[in-house]
Amino acid sequence: RYLSPEQVIGEPPDARADLYALGVMLFEALAGRPPFADDSFWPRVLARRTPPAPRLAEVAPHVGPALGAVVDALLETDPDARPRTAQVALCALGGLSGGSPPGLADTHSPRKAGPTENHA
Numbered sequence: 008r009y010l011s012p013e014q015v016i017g018e019p020p021d022a023r024a025d026l027y028a029l030g031v032m033l034f035e036a037l038a039g040r041p042p043f044a045d046d047s048f049w050p051r052v053l054a055r056r057t058p059p060a061p062r063l064a065e066v067a068p069h070v071g072p073a074l075g076a077v078v079d080a081l082l083e084t085d086p087d088a089r090p091r092t093a094q095v096a097l098c099a100l101g102g103l104s105g106g107s108p109p110g111l112a113d114t115h116s117p118r119k120a121g122p123t124e125n126h127a
Contacts, residue, residue, distance in 0.1 A: 012084045023086040030081025038067040059084050073103045
């Protein structure tokens with residue numbers, strides 16, 4: 008259930024695969040159900056590679072749009088469309104007190120962050 012789409016097709020994961028798993032956990036906590044409800048393996052695999060995860064606002068309208076945008080960004084099928092580091096995701100989650108989530112403008116990265124790269 009927490010495996011990122013790129014891992015499903017055998018691509019090597021990076022930190023963004025963990026961010027996808029975080030997005031699944033947040034979606035479950037906020038919506039009360041996983042983004043992909045079918046528990047059989049192959050339909051789940053196919054669902055992860057074809058349609059995107061449902062938008063959190065569609066399943067849990069009580070969740071604010073800023074938090075929904077962060078969770079939606081974490082669940083992007085394309086790893087390049089997710090926040091590029093945990094720090095970017097954390098900054099976005101930390102800035103939810105008002106307005107649009109900060110840091111999500113920095114979700115797209117033309118390169119993959121290495122596991123030892125320091126973004127502080």
